[in-house]
Amino acid sequence: MHELSIALSMIEQIEEQSAKHPGTVRSVQVKVGVLSGVDAEALRFAWELAREGTDLAATLLEIESVPLLVRCPACGNTHTPDIQSILCPRCITPEQDILAGRELMLVSLEIDS
Numbered sequence: 001m002h003e004l005s006i007a008l009s010m011i012e013q014i015e016e017q018s019a020k021h022p023g024t025v026r027s028v029q030v031k032v033g034v035l036s037g038v039d040a041e042a043l044r045f046a047w048e049l050a051r052e053g054t055d056l057a058a059t060l061l062e063i064e065s066v067p068l069l070v071r072c073p074a075c076g077n078t079h080t081p082d083i084q085s086i087l088c089p090r091c092i093t094p095e096q097d098i099l100a101g102r103e104l105m106l107v108s109l110e111i112d113s
């Protein structure tokens with residue numbers, strides 16, 4: 001399962017970060033883009049499996065879903081396209097630069113000390 005390896009590597013990163021900041025990691029915030037290929041529910045489930053037996057066994061995972069955002073290379077217009085049509089609504093240029101929607105990132109940790 002794709003999401004399980006993601007959850008495991010998140011735990012590794014978090015343990016590295018929290019080693020520098022003694023305390024209990026209460027919650028973790030992540031951003032998941034709609035084009036990242038990661039399913040938020042599957043990630044939540046994988047997180048619950050992956051955190052078992054670690055120092056993060058009681059840490060909450062907060063997932064923020066990031067919508068797709070593109071920029072038209074012809075006119076500079078930015079918009080959130082429909083999945084069926086990525087055309088720039090202003091000038092109808094078909095190829096758009098993706099600005100947001102592909103990310104999968106750890107945003108912050110909340111640590112009680």
Ligand SMILES: [Zn+2]
Pocket residue numbers: 072073074075076077088089090091092093
């Ligand atoms: Zn345009």
